[in-house]
Amino acid sequence: AQRVTQPEKLLSVFKGAPVELKCNYSYSGSPELFWYVQYSRQRLQLLLRHISRESIKGFTADLNKGETSFHLKKPFAQEEDSAMYYCALIGFSTDKLIFGTGTRLQVFP
């Protein structure tokens, strides 16, 4: 079964602390993994994808096929990072996104 699991509903940290939002997936094949972010009262937007291997707003995510994980990390959280974060995958020969339940990140000053 195709599934994306985000075990934490809420993650609260203080500004400057490291952040790791966990994502595990279940898919028989090689999916493409994404992180989408939704800031307060804004639309869902792509944060990063594993294929790009880039850092966006200080965030990085490494695909670990052995652990089927795609955790999102940032070494020093900022208040403006407070948002809802969704991990998602696209499987082979499809273009539908399969989302996790999301993790709300709260960064306190």
Next chain:
Amino acid sequence: EPEVTQTPSHQVTQMGQEVILRCVPISNHLYFYWYRQILGQKVEFLVSFYNNEISEKSEIFDDQFSVERPDGSNFTLKIRSTKLEDSAMYFCASSERSGTVNTEAFFGQGTRLTVV
């Protein structure tokens, strides 16, 4: 920056009534999608649409649902006879191309549908 636009932002309807949710995708995009999110649950895929036909649909997308692109710009989702459990946030999305390489789906702000 071009955006996907959805109207209305909030729709309240009585059970059994038909609703049409409207979306204007980004103009040079060819692939269109509807997703929904029931309160407290995950965002779920409903349907994808390309070249004036459904390319993929989920088990949620039953005979009560339909999509069309009536005038080449709007992309609509129709629910024929709404049920209480159809209450959700409905998101439209569009992308320039399909498949995994360089695919980025751009989402609208969503329409909150409340069935009473």
